[in-house]
Every structure is written in C-alpha cells, then in structure tokens.
Amino acid sequence: MPVSLFTLREHLAGMPDVRVVAPAQRDEDLGQFTSDSDPALDAEMVEDKPFSAIPVPTTGASEFTHFLDGAQRSWLVGFAGMAPMYLAHTSAGLLERLERNVMPPIPQFYSGDLELVVPESANIAAPPDMALVSVGIGLTDTELTMRQRMANAISARREARETQVARIFRDGWLLIDGGIGKVLEQTPHGVQMVGVVKSHQRQYFASQARIRVILDLKPGERTPLFLRERNQLQGKEAYSFYLRLFDSDGKSPLYGLIRIELPADSHMMEQVDEICGWLLAERDPLSLPDARFDRMLYPIRLVEKHLKARQPSDSAIRAILGI
Amino acid sequence: MEEIGRVIGTEKRPNTAYTFYFWTEPGANVGIGSLVRVFSDEAVVYGTVVEAHGFNDLESPLHEFMSMGGRAGIEPPTVRPEMRVFQAAVLRRTPDEPVGAVPIGKVFLADEADVRTALRTDSFADEFGIPAGCYGPKDAPVAVHLHSHFLLGPESGHLNITGTSGLAAKTSYILFLLKSIFEKCNHGPNALEKGVAALLFNTKGGDLLYVDQDPPAGFLTDDDHKLYAACGVEAGPFKNVFYYSPLSKGGADLNTLRNNEEGYNGNPTKAFTFGLKDVIRHAEVLLNKEDLDAKADGYLQYLNDRFVETTRGHQIGGEGDYLKATTLSSLVTVVRKQIDYCERGQINQIDTHNVLTIRKMYNRIGNLGGRFAGLIAEDGVTEGPFDEEFKPDTLYVVDVAMLNSEEQDLVFSAFITSLREKMENGELGVGRLIVVVDELNKYAPSGGAETYVVKSLKEIASRGRYLGLTLFGAQQFRSRVDKEIVGNAATHSFGHVEAEELAQPAYSYFTPAVKEKLASLEQGAILIKHPHFAQPVFLRFPRPACLKGSDGMKMYPRKSGRPLQDLILDHINAVRAPLNKCKDLLADISDSEENLLAVFRKVRKAKTGEEVEEILRQAPKKAGVSRAQPKAVINQDREFDPFA
Structure with missing residues (x-):
C-alpha cells in the first residue's frame, strides 16, 4: 500500500463543502443492503427427488484444493456536503492447500487496495497513489440511503476483486466463500468450483413444508438440488442446496446451516453427495474463535485471515488522513 | 547468507534499542542463543535470540479441544498454521549512533564474519584473542574469542564459573580454556611477557591427576577435533605439569592417588608440607573459632614473636636457656615448659599471659601434629610449589582429594595466602598466574564470616589483575558466593545449572528461555559473559584432550604400603x-x-x-x-x- 507524504487532508483542503473527520467512526460492519429478500414462489427443483432430507455419506476426506474469499474494511473519513466519504480497503485472495497447509497467496491470486469512495457530485480529484470510487447520490437520497449506496459500492468493489482473482483459476477444486454466479460469468465451462453461502438473507422457498424440511435438517443431511436463478445481484444461475454441518438442537434454526452453490452442470449433479462429504470433512478443525464457526469452514477463515492481515491498521489510516 | 525472517514491532510489543522481535520461516534453523543479523537501510543490528514464542490462531485450548471433538488422533484436511516469533537482545549495531529502536528489516542467520562483528571480537581476536569455544553448527563451528587483557588482566580480569558438579560444566571447561590460554599466551608472536602459568587444586578423585597424559584412542570425537581445529588449539595434553600432594599420616608415602610410578610418566608427584610459621599464620583454620579467642590469639602471636620469628629465642620467666621453636613439636615443648614453670613457681601468668590460656593452647596445639599429620612438616620447614618461582606454560596441580575437609581448608588457606603475598611482592615469576578455586561457595560464602581466606580471595579479586594474579573461581551455587568476589570477575560462564539455583534473584538477568536452556544444557556447552559481549553467548567446547581421572585411576591404581x-x-x-x-x-x-x-x-x-x-x-x-x-x-x- 503506498504511503504518500501528501496527506488526504491536505489533498482535500480548500474543496467546497468537504470536511475531513477523524476516522474514529470506523464503520466496517456496513452490510450490503438488498431489497429482494422475500420470495414469491418456491425455487425450481433440478434433482428428481422428493423435497426431504437426504443423508450424505462422510468419508473424512476432502478434495478441495483452493479457497477463495474476499474482505473489506472501510473508514468514514469525511463528508462532501451531507454525503459521507469512505476510505475502503477491499481485497480478494485465492489460496492453495498443499499437504494440509493453506499456503499464502501468490501475487496473481491476490487483489487488494485502498480506495477513496466519494459522492460523484463532489467532483473530488483522485489523490496521488490512490484510486477513486465515485458513487452516484441522488438529490432525494437521505442520510441512510446515501450510506446504503456507499456500502453497496464498496461491496461491489470486493466482489469485482473476487471475480478478478477467480477467473484465472483452472485446475483443482475451488471452494468459494459466497455465491459463485459472478465468478461463473467470468470463467470458462468446466472449471470445478463450489460456493458456500453462510448468510441466509434471501429465501428460496415460500412453502412452509419445504422451509420446515430445511430447518429440520440434521447434521450431515442435505436438501435436493434446486436452481438458483440468474439475477443481477448474484450473477449466473447455479445449482444450489442446503446442508447442515452441525446439530442445531437448542440453538438457532440456522445454526450450522449453509447453502451450497454448484455450476449448473449435469455431472456436478452426479457428484453432489461426494462434494457434501468433502464439505463435512472441512468441519475439522473448527473455525473458533470466529463467532461464525458453525458455518465458516476453516480454510475460508484462513483466507480471510490472510486478507485481513493485509488491511491497513487504524493508525495507518490516520497517517494517510493526516489526523 | 541465509535469510530467515523479518523484524516485527507491534503496539503491544514494540522493538526497543536493545530488544527486538522477529518471525521466521517454518523450519528456520534458529533457537535460543542463535546469533542473527538485521539488515535495513537505516542500520545493521546484531542480536542473540533470548526467547521463542510459537503461535497459531487459537485463543483458548478449549477451542482446539472442541475443534477436534476431543479426538486427538484425527487428522483434519487443514492444519492450523503455526508461526514462530523470537525475541532477540541487541549485541551490536552499526553505525553505533544514534541508538534508536531496532529498525524493521530482514533477518539473517549470522555467518562467521557476523559473529566476530556482533561480539566485537573483530577488533582484537587476532592479536589478543583467546578461543573460548565455538558458536554455530557442529559441522561448521566458529571460534569465539575472549580478550586476554580482559580475562587475565590488567584491563579487567578473573573468570567465575557456575555449573552443576559432575556434568562437565566446570573442570572440563577450565581445562580447555587453560589449554587455549597456554597456547595463545605462552607461544607465538602474541605471547604475554613472562608467560602464563596456572595453579589448580584437585579436590576429588583423580580429576586433574593425569592432565599431562594422552587420552585413550578414540576418546575425542570428530566434533571435538573440529572444535579444536576451529579454535586453533592443539588437541593434546598439557606439556608441563607439576603435581603436589601431602604426605600420608606416616609421613612416608604420598597421600595421593597418583603414587603409581607407572603413571608418573617420568614426572613424579612431589610432596608439599607446611612449616611452623604456616601453622601459626593459619591458626584460625586449624583451631575452632571458640578456641581462638582474643586471649588465645594474643598468646599465639606472643609465641610467634618470641620463640619462632626470632633469631636468639626467648627465656621462660626470664631465666634459663633461650629457647627457639622451629618445629611444631618444639613449640609444644616450649609451651609445656611454660606450664611447668608456672606450676613450679605457683604463678598464674607468664609475660602477661594467663596460665589457663597457656594450658588451653597447649591442649589445642598439642594435638595438631596428629590431626594434620602428613601436612605439617616434621622438620618445621615448608615445601611445595612455592619453593621456586612459577614457570610459564606450566600447570601446578595440588592434590588434596585424599584430605578431609579440615585439612583441605588448611591447604587452601595457606596457598591462597601465599599467593597473595607473592602477588603483593611481585614474586610470582610469571606474567600471569591463574589460580583455579573450586567450591567458592564453601570458601567465600555469601554473608559468611570475613575469614582470612575470604579476605585473601577478595584481595586477589579486586587487585590481582593489576599484579598478575588471576582468579578462576568455580562453584555450583553462584547465589551463595560472596558478591564482591563474583562481582569482580569480568568474565562469567555458566554450564548446566539446577533449576532451584536459577530461581535465585542473581539470575533474574536472564530470560525464562535462557534459564530453561541453562537448566537443560548438555555437556560441552556453556553460556559466557564477557566485557566485549553486549549479551551472554552460548558456546560449545571440546572435551579436554587428556586422560580422564577415572581412566587414569583404572590404568594406574593407587599403590599403598610400598x-x-x-x-x-x-x-x-x-x-x-x-x-x-x-x-x-x-x-x-x-x-x-x-x-x-x-x-x-x-x-x-x-x-x-x-x-x-x-x-x-x-x-x-x-x-x-x-x-x-x-x-x-x-x-x-x-x-x-x-x-x-
């Protein structure tokens, strides 16, 4: 990460309606705001089986060779009028596992940088050695919607980096943290990849019976495959199913529940149970002390650690700002 | 040069001017005591590793237990990454100024040139260096030198050695170091003026009784030979050794294990005895403290002044013959005559000394001849290594192993005192005389009485370096030795040290890891502190290239009743x-x-x-x-x- 002697505060000095604030209001938990979380219909089933729990054979072995994750962190560093400005570090890394060790990312499998995210209307010039991300802010936007747009723009940058890194992957089995639709759009047919979606912001079934089947899954059980349709937010269509990793007795119904995405390919359908076995094998070791350890597979946590280790510290951000 | 890691500095544990942290690649050949070099644009910093930390991503052992489901035998598809972070103490930095925090930089394992630079031996090793052991891997040891002026004087001096008895921590190292000193300071262009000799006491078994004889074939390993070669020291026995021992109780045979003529190797053991003057001078050792009160001490001095240190002698009660005592038995006779004189005249004092005091001393002195038979000369004349001036390149071994503790105290006290006197008078005969004193915690205990031995040792420790007398003191328990004597030693070595001893405040200087290493140090390894080294350094040294005491005793069993x-x-x-x-x-x-x-x-x-x-x-x-x-x-x- 470049560190310029010319601070951001000096760069922005004199610009009308722009003020720089101390980055104490760090806002790394800005989530992606979605608006399509309520399904009208049940998703289309692609596996010729009744919608019930399917036990998965466990072998204790896993064939996944590579792991992809993205990370982002942002700091509220100023305002242009009412609109917030952020310094955002987004990154993506694809790590290989060799002899049970997840190796550090090689340069072509890592993308990450610090960018200044500003409202388009502020006409702010890019600082030296730093890219600018302009976000359209409407006149009618409220403070909340302004923040939503900024957060979405930052998440989009991270996804773009994930796609950038993943599209050059060819050999082996790739496990991706999140959906695979955007990556599939950029990769040729036949690349072997599996996505693990830990959050359940979107429901794919309206039927209470199917929802009950999903929530009642026992450890090592999955649902039949269904089609996650293509859309702008998630990219190309993919086969999907739910899999329970850990027993949820006495816990949240979503405890240990993940949704898996596979390329919409017939031979993937034939391998689905085998892939489930790999995923179950990846439960060891647990991702503790991560709070999401019931759904976070350990190699993915390691990728996240590598990415977070490359993020600037709060002190570095203060130095860049000149505060 | 092998790059092994990088310096790190965190807010919680920042680097300072004297301590820094670095991580290493997995499997890097670095451990406690390793010397490393940090290279940055700002400065080159040399350090020695003093602590090691290992990390993985666990916050609690419970997490790992849960992670494995309590099954230790399973092998998950991914192993937790592990990293090693080492703490190092700064040995040297170039440039010397400014003394700022250690910069973030790449870390390399030190090579031979780095070792010399880090320990500052580059400035003196060729001219004044005494190889003290080797640093580095067994197949490529690098000699580490001590500065002769700082080990033997006059700049600073003395060596203090701490180590557990029986683990080759003291005697073996002393023999190797003496060999090294003898070769470098007695021969070649950099030899010290008038040379160096050493006086040792053999206090147990045959430890030092065969140091002039070759060890059995194959005794020295290849590693030993490499260490000798790296140090430039010949792997052979001492060439010039004189052995001394007291006589046996009968006064005929020598009271030593080395009395087998086949084991003499043409160099028989000589006898040493103490004369009457020695007996009086060391009365505090020979007599109990309770016996030697002010009156008794005064009476002894009176006897010495009037009957011993006099040409003509002295009369008893101002009448009769002038009596002079030259032997212990003749002194006892004088005292007996004084008692008889008092009894005859029914008087209760002579020359202001009460007859009760005289009678008491008669009892005490009278049995000294029996208690210290073999040590006290029948003819009253002292003999031993002090008969002549010391010769350079010569080892003087005084065997007191067969004596009891009381007799050893007398020998030690008398020798140390004589050495001190010779030192004061400039009569040592060599440029430097090294006196090796084991069991310092016995002879100069911390908080003990200020005995004559303690005073002598303190004098030697404080002034000996100016006067050509160097003390190599050794002990098992450093914390129990007089602080002044320990503190005056400029160089300190530590072999294997027991954990209980390491728990004493005297060792708080060392990090826990260094203490742990000391507590488990293998034979042939030491930690050494020297004025030129900013931090102590772990070294290895070879086995002494001479016949071990146990082997010598088997080859040449003691002959008795000849x-x-x-x-x-x-x-x-x-x-x-x-x-x-x-x-x-x-x-x-x-x-x-x-x-x-x-x-x-x-x-x-x-x-x-x-x-x-x-x-x-x-x-x-x-x-x-x-x-x-x-x-x-x-x-x-x-x-x-x-x-x-």
Whole structure:
C-alpha cells in the first residue's frame, strides 16, 4: 500500500463543502443492503427427488484444493456536503492447500487496495497513489440511503476483486466463500468450483413444508438440488442446496446451516453427495474463535485471515488522513 | 547468507534499542542463543535470540479441544498454521549512533564474519584473542574469542564459573580454556611477557591427576577435533605439569592417588608440607573459632614473636636457656615448659599471659601434629610449589582429594595466602598466574564470616589483575558466593545449572528461555559473559584432550604400603642420581623404619643427584658398615665417583 507524504487532508483542503473527520467512526460492519429478500414462489427443483432430507455419506476426506474469499474494511473519513466519504480497503485472495497447509497467496491470486469512495457530485480529484470510487447520490437520497449506496459500492468493489482473482483459476477444486454466479460469468465451462453461502438473507422457498424440511435438517443431511436463478445481484444461475454441518438442537434454526452453490452442470449433479462429504470433512478443525464457526469452514477463515492481515491498521489510516 | 525472517514491532510489543522481535520461516534453523543479523537501510543490528514464542490462531485450548471433538488422533484436511516469533537482545549495531529502536528489516542467520562483528571480537581476536569455544553448527563451528587483557588482566580480569558438579560444566571447561590460554599466551608472536602459568587444586578423585597424559584412542570425537581445529588449539595434553600432594599420616608415602610410578610418566608427584610459621599464620583454620579467642590469639602471636620469628629465642620467666621453636613439636615443648614453670613457681601468668590460656593452647596445639599429620612438616620447614618461582606454560596441580575437609581448608588457606603475598611482592615469576578455586561457595560464602581466606580471595579479586594474579573461581551455587568476589570477575560462564539455583534473584538477568536452556544444557556447552559481549553467548567446547581421572585411576591404581626403599629409589630416579651407586649406598644404611623414614624425608627434598648421594652417604649404616666422611665434590663426573 503506498504511503504518500501528501496527506488526504491536505489533498482535500480548500474543496467546497468537504470536511475531513477523524476516522474514529470506523464503520466496517456496513452490510450490503438488498431489497429482494422475500420470495414469491418456491425455487425450481433440478434433482428428481422428493423435497426431504437426504443423508450424505462422510468419508473424512476432502478434495478441495483452493479457497477463495474476499474482505473489506472501510473508514468514514469525511463528508462532501451531507454525503459521507469512505476510505475502503477491499481485497480478494485465492489460496492453495498443499499437504494440509493453506499456503499464502501468490501475487496473481491476490487483489487488494485502498480506495477513496466519494459522492460523484463532489467532483473530488483522485489523490496521488490512490484510486477513486465515485458513487452516484441522488438529490432525494437521505442520510441512510446515501450510506446504503456507499456500502453497496464498496461491496461491489470486493466482489469485482473476487471475480478478478477467480477467473484465472483452472485446475483443482475451488471452494468459494459466497455465491459463485459472478465468478461463473467470468470463467470458462468446466472449471470445478463450489460456493458456500453462510448468510441466509434471501429465501428460496415460500412453502412452509419445504422451509420446515430445511430447518429440520440434521447434521450431515442435505436438501435436493434446486436452481438458483440468474439475477443481477448474484450473477449466473447455479445449482444450489442446503446442508447442515452441525446439530442445531437448542440453538438457532440456522445454526450450522449453509447453502451450497454448484455450476449448473449435469455431472456436478452426479457428484453432489461426494462434494457434501468433502464439505463435512472441512468441519475439522473448527473455525473458533470466529463467532461464525458453525458455518465458516476453516480454510475460508484462513483466507480471510490472510486478507485481513493485509488491511491497513487504524493508525495507518490516520497517517494517510493526516489526523 | 541465509535469510530467515523479518523484524516485527507491534503496539503491544514494540522493538526497543536493545530488544527486538522477529518471525521466521517454518523450519528456520534458529533457537535460543542463535546469533542473527538485521539488515535495513537505516542500520545493521546484531542480536542473540533470548526467547521463542510459537503461535497459531487459537485463543483458548478449549477451542482446539472442541475443534477436534476431543479426538486427538484425527487428522483434519487443514492444519492450523503455526508461526514462530523470537525475541532477540541487541549485541551490536552499526553505525553505533544514534541508538534508536531496532529498525524493521530482514533477518539473517549470522555467518562467521557476523559473529566476530556482533561480539566485537573483530577488533582484537587476532592479536589478543583467546578461543573460548565455538558458536554455530557442529559441522561448521566458529571460534569465539575472549580478550586476554580482559580475562587475565590488567584491563579487567578473573573468570567465575557456575555449573552443576559432575556434568562437565566446570573442570572440563577450565581445562580447555587453560589449554587455549597456554597456547595463545605462552607461544607465538602474541605471547604475554613472562608467560602464563596456572595453579589448580584437585579436590576429588583423580580429576586433574593425569592432565599431562594422552587420552585413550578414540576418546575425542570428530566434533571435538573440529572444535579444536576451529579454535586453533592443539588437541593434546598439557606439556608441563607439576603435581603436589601431602604426605600420608606416616609421613612416608604420598597421600595421593597418583603414587603409581607407572603413571608418573617420568614426572613424579612431589610432596608439599607446611612449616611452623604456616601453622601459626593459619591458626584460625586449624583451631575452632571458640578456641581462638582474643586471649588465645594474643598468646599465639606472643609465641610467634618470641620463640619462632626470632633469631636468639626467648627465656621462660626470664631465666634459663633461650629457647627457639622451629618445629611444631618444639613449640609444644616450649609451651609445656611454660606450664611447668608456672606450676613450679605457683604463678598464674607468664609475660602477661594467663596460665589457663597457656594450658588451653597447649591442649589445642598439642594435638595438631596428629590431626594434620602428613601436612605439617616434621622438620618445621615448608615445601611445595612455592619453593621456586612459577614457570610459564606450566600447570601446578595440588592434590588434596585424599584430605578431609579440615585439612583441605588448611591447604587452601595457606596457598591462597601465599599467593597473595607473592602477588603483593611481585614474586610470582610469571606474567600471569591463574589460580583455579573450586567450591567458592564453601570458601567465600555469601554473608559468611570475613575469614582470612575470604579476605585473601577478595584481595586477589579486586587487585590481582593489576599484579598478575588471576582468579578462576568455580562453584555450583553462584547465589551463595560472596558478591564482591563474583562481582569482580569480568568474565562469567555458566554450564548446566539446577533449576532451584536459577530461581535465585542473581539470575533474574536472564530470560525464562535462557534459564530453561541453562537448566537443560548438555555437556560441552556453556553460556559466557564477557566485557566485549553486549549479551551472554552460548558456546560449545571440546572435551579436554587428556586422560580422564577415572581412566587414569583404572590404568594406574593407587599403590599403598610400598617399602620405604622403593620410595627412596623413586626420588633417586627423579633427580637422575647414579642409580647403581645409590642402590649400593641404600643397601648399606640401617634398615630400621625410623632411619629409612628420616632418609626418605631428606631425599625427598634433594634437588640434585649429588645431594641425594651425600644424604645416603651420611645416613646411619647397618652394623659393620663404616660411615663415609663428608667431602667436598666439585665438578664430579656423575657416572664415575672414585670416592664412593
């Protein structure tokens, strides 16, 4: 990460309606705001089986060779009028596992940088050695919607980096943290990849019976495959199913529940149970002390650690700002 | 040069001017005591590793337990990454100024040039360096040098050695270091003026009794030879060694394990005894503290002044013959006569000394001859290594292993005092004399009484480096040794040290990891502190290239009860007197034990063949054999004596 002697505060000095604030209001938990979380219909089933729990054979072995994750962190560093400005570090890394060790990312499998995210209307010039991300802010936007747009723009940058890194992957089995639709759009047919979606912001079934089947899954059980349709937010269509990793007795119904995405390919359908076995094998070791350890597979946590280790510290951000 | 890691500095544990942290690649060949070099644009910093930390991503052991489901045997598809972080203490930085925090930079394992730079030996190793051991891997050891002026004086001096007995932590290292010192300071272009000699006490078994003999074939390993080669020290025994021991209680044989003539290797053990003056001077060692009160001490000084250190002698009660005491028995006789005089005259004091005091001292002194038989000379004359000036490149071994603790105290006290006096008078005879004192915690205990021995040791420790006397003190428990004596040593070495000892405040200087390493240090390894080293350094040293005491004792078992004639012949051979002629003379002298013992005592002190011949010639003869008349012998041919 470049560190310029010319601070951001000096760069922005004199610009009308722009003020720089101390980055104490760090806002790394800005989530992606979605608006399509309520399904009208049940998703289309692609596996010729009744919608019930399917036990998965466990072998204790896993064939996944590579792991992809993205990370982002942002700091509220100023305002242009009412609109917030952020310094955002987004990154993506694809790590290989060799002899049970997840190796550090090689340069072509890592993308990450610090960018200044500003409202388009502020006409702010890019600082030296730093890219600018302009976000359209409407006149009618409220403070909340302004923040939503900024957060979405930052998440989009991270996804773009994930796609950038993943599209050059060819050999082996790739496990991706999140959906695979955007990556599939950029990769040729036949690349072997599996996505693990830990959050359940979107429901794919309206039927209470199917929802009950999903929530009642026992450890090592999955649902039949269904089609996650293509859309702008998630990219190309993919086969999907739910899999329970850990027993949820006495816990949240979503405890240990993940949704898996596979390329919409017939031979993937034939391998689905085998892939489930790999995923179950990846439960060891647990991702503790991560709070999401019931759904976070350990190699993915390691990728996240590598990415977070490359993020600037709060002190570095203060130095860049000149505060 | 092998790059092994990088310096890190965190807010919680920042680097300072004297300590830094670095991580290493997995499997990097670095551990406690490793020397490393940090390279940055700002400065080059050298350090020694003093602590090691290992991390993975766990916050609690419970997480790992849960992670494995309590099953230790499973092998998950991914292993937790592990990293090693080391703490290092700064040895040196270039440039020297400014002394800022250690910069973030790449870390390399130190090579030979780095070792010399880091330890500052680059400036003196060639001219004043004494190899003290080696640093580095076994297949490529790098010699580390001590500065002779800082080990032997005059800049600073003395060595203090701490180590557990029996684990090659003290004696073995002392022998190697002495060998190294002898080679570098007695030979070659950088030899010290008048050379170096050493005086050692053999306190147990045969540890030091065969240091002039080769070890058995194969005793030294390849690693030992590599260490000797790296240090530039010959892997061989000491060339010039004199052995001394007291006499046995009967006064005939030597009270030493080294009395087997086959084991002499042409270098017989010599006897040492203490004369009357020594007895009086070291009365505080010979007598109990309760006995030697102010009155008794005053009386002893009176006896010394009036009857010993006097030419004419002194009368008892101002009447009768002038009496002079030259032996312990004659002094006892003087005291007896004083008591008799008081009893006869019914007086209760002589020369202000109360008869009760005199009677008490008569009892105490009277049994010294028995208690210290073999140590106290029958003829009252001191003999031993102090008869002549010390010679350079020579080891003087005083064997006190067969003596009891009380007798050892006397020997030690007398020798240290004599050394101190010779030091003060400039009569050591060599440029540097190293005196090796083991069991310092016994002779100079911390918080103990200020005995004469302690005073002498303190004098040597504080002023010896100016006067050519260097103390190599050793002990098992450093924390129990007088702080002044320890503190005056500029160089310190630590072998294996017991954990209980390491828990003492004296070791708080070391990090926990260094203490742990000391507590489990293998034989042949030491930690050494030296004025030129900013931090202590772990070194390895080879086994002494001489016959081990246990091997020597097996090869040359102690002979006891040898005929006096044989003992006399030993000395005839030692001074290279004409053997056949002396045998003939010996055959003629009276073979009563009393006579042979007297002859033996005289022969033992003879320095030339002529003296031996004369003693034998003057000795009482058997019945029917006439005594030869004394004669002057000038330039006599040793092989042909027409008057014999």
